[in-house]
Amino acid sequence: MAKFLVKQSGPLHGEVYISGSKNAVLPIMAATLLCEEQCVIIDTPRLRDVDVMCNMLRRIGADVVEDYDNNKLYIGTKTIAEHEAPYALVSKMRASVLVMGPILARTGRVRMPLPGGCAIGARPVDLHLKGFAALGARITEHRERGYVEAVADKLVGSNIYLDFPSVGATENIMMAAVLAEGTTILENVAEEPEIVDLANFLNKMGARIKGAGTDTIKIEGVKRLSAASHTVIPDRIETGTFMVAAAITRGKILIKNAVPDHVKPVIAKLRECGVTVSDTFDGLIVDAENADLVATDIKTLPYPGFPTDMQSIFMALLTTVKGESQVIETVFENRFMHVAELERMGADIVTEDRKAVIRGGKPLHGTSVIATDLRAGAAMILVGLVAEGSTEVSEIYHIERGYERFIDKFESLGAKIERIEEKVKEIQ
Ligand code: EPZ
Numbered sequence: 443m444a445k446f447l448v449k450q451s452g453p454l455h456g457e458v459y460i461s462g463s464k465n466a467v468l469p470i471m472a473a474t475l476l477c478e479e480q481c482v483i484i485d486t487p488r489l490r491d492v493d494v495m496c497n498m499l500r501r502i503g504a505d506v507v508e509d510y511d512n513n514k515l516y517i518g519t520k521t522i523a524e525h526e527a528p529y530a531l532v533s534k535m536r537a538s539v540l541v542m543g544p545i546l547a548r549t550g551r552v553r554m555p556l557p558g559g560c561a562i563g564a565r566p567v568d569l570h571l572k573g574f575a576a577l578g579a580r581i582t583e584h585r586e587r588g589y590v591e592a593v594a595d596k597l598v599g600s601n602i603y604l605d606f607p608s609v610g611a612t613e614n615i616m617m618a619a620v621l622a623e624g625t626t627i628l629e630n631v632a633e634e635p636e637i638v639d640l641a642n643f644l645n646k647m648g649a650r651i652k653g654a655g656t657d658t659i660k661i662e663g664v665k666r667l668s669a670a671s672h673t674v675i676p677d678r679i680e681t682g683t684f685m686v687a688a689a690i691t692r693g694k695i696l697i698k699n700a701v702p703d704h705v706k707p708v709i710a711k712l713r714e715c716g717v718t719v720s721d722t723f724d725g726l727i728v729d730a731e732n733a734d735l736v737a738t739d740i741k742t743l744p745y746p747g748f749p750t751d752m753q754s755i756f757m758a759l760l761t762t763v764k765g766e767s768q769v770i771e772t773v774f775e776n777r778f779m780h781v782a783e784l785e786r787m788g789a790d791i792v793t794e795d796r797k798a799v800i801r802g803g804k805p806l807h808g809t810s811v812i813a814t815d816l817r818a819g820a821a822m823i824l825v826g827l828v829a830e831g832s833t834e835v836s837e838i839y840h841i842e843r844g845y846e847r848f849i850d851k852f853e854s855l856g857a858k859i860e861r862i863e864e865k866v867k868e869i870q
Contacts, residue, residue: 446835446849448826449858450808453693453731456855458684460699461487461846462513462674466636468537469613470643470672471495471517475502475544476617477647479669480518486674487513487846490839494535501528502541518669526553526589535843539567539610542592543617546574551593556585569608573615576600577622599624599663607632607657607744613640620649622663629658634745635704639675646670678704679751680845681726683820685709686752687855688728689717689735690759690824695855698725707748711756714738715763737765737802742773751817754780757800758821761789762828764803771796779814780821786811787829808833816844823848827857836864 462485472495474481486492488510496506496515503523507516522545532538532555545552556567571581571590579594599622604611612632617640619626631637633655641654647670650662681700688695689712702709702721709719709726715738718729737760742750750773760767761784771777778798781791786809790801808831813819819841826833835841838861841848852859 443864444838445862445864446838447860447862448823449832451827451858454687454691454855455693457696458851460676460681463677464489464844466639467674468495469540469640472540472544473617474517475519477667477669478520480516481669482671483515484673485513486515490843491535494531498531498538522549525551529555540614543614546592547618547621553589553591555589569604569611570614573602574618576602577618597622599626601627603629604631609634612637619661620644624663626661631659635675643672676701681705682708682752683755685728686755686759689730690762691827692730694729694731696725696727700726708752711740735763737763737767739768741770754818754821758824760800760802767800769798780818783811787825807831810834813837813840816840
């Protein structure tokens with residue numbers, strides 16, 4: 443198994459270019475199943491999750507050509523050959539569930555292995571299924587055999603109110619509704635930029651979607667969709683990660699290809715801590731040089747609130763800021779797995795249910811830690827950059843799922859990080 447070896451690195455300086463968004467490209471890749479012709483996806487990040495989705499689409503019947511020299515994917519699906527997503531791939535990535543809506547819309551039947559939970563929570567798909575049922579699908583859960591099935595002779599537009607603004611459910615139901623007969627009104631939906639990017643791609647394919655980015659989306663069903671090409675939005679969580687990298691190391695970084703509008707809560711919180719953030723023609727400049735940062739509180743919420751994916755990363759910063767900070771996680775029920783790892787490095791954190799209280803400014807020392815999820819892995823790297831000594835971060839496949847050229851980008855800013863292959867000790 444590989445690890446990252448991170449050494450205390452001092453303030454980071456330089457510039458970094460943000461890659462295409464993982465959480466935008468995955469639903470857009472799934473949406474290509476909705477038409478026969480070849481779609482082109484531009485600014486595709488080179489990530490393990492994208493590789494898994496490429497293989498998933500191939501198993502379903504898509505012809506997928508990867509042109510990573512130009513960060514492009516070419517995907518066309520003449521016929522849907524397989525109506526069941528293979529468990530081996532579904533178990534690798536929760537976002538696999540996003541192929542359900544397109545397969546159901548295009549063929550009238552789909553089987554999905556029930557996605558396992560993961561480190562950050564149970565992550566059910568009940569809201570996805572509720573949406574498909576509202577559109578006229580018959581849902582059968584074969585729990586004993588670990589899969590769920592949706593069948594519909596025809597999907598008919600409907601009014602659907604989501605119990606929670608789930609990102610995946612909003613995307614899946616939207617993809618099912620675009621070929622339904624009549625009008626669908628989706629309420630209390632997710633408003634994330636990735637929803638808007640998916641709706642823009644679907645509309646380029648000939649769908650008729652209004653309201654993406656607000657809490658109500660209206661969809662007029664159409665008979666068929668055709669190929670489109672689309673440039674994926676930049677990754678707002680990668681943007682936030684490098685913003686915090688500048689802050690935690692008290693450095694100064696120019697972040698290019700960022701969309702300031704997509705990271706407003708992160709900008710606001712960094713400014714509250716005393717970090718200077720400037721939106722310039724060349725990009726976002728995050729400057730924490732010689733800054734005496736102050737503690738602040740964060741509470742994660744669906745967009746446009748503070749993003750849950752930035753919670754562990756921002757907590758890493760707060761462990762280095764004198765004073766008491768509070769972090770409340772409202773989106774996932776178990777997203778404090780990184781706290782124990784931060785404590786191993788000397789952080790003083792007390793958690794109670796969904797609240798963590800950080801008494802920042804304590805000396806941090808390097809040790810061996812694990813990445814408990816994609817974003818927590820990034821958080822551990824950031825603390826490793828400022829902790830005394832060196833830090834070994836294992837389970838780094840999480841990080842490589844979601845950050846393109848992670849090491850290269852950090853090394854170019856002066857970070858001392860290297861990837862080491864851990865020799866698996868023979869168990870005597
Ligand atoms: C998306 O996951 C993102 N993944 C996650 O990013 C992100 O953390 C999450 O949205 C919240 O912003 C992708 O876009 C690929 P949800 P998703 O459905 O769609 C509950 C990362 O690091 N829920 O909005 O799975 C669920 O249990 C990943 O890039 C139901 O109860 O998130 C959770 O508590 C991590 N029933 C909450 O809603 C459902 O049917 C939010 O989940 C669906 C969700």
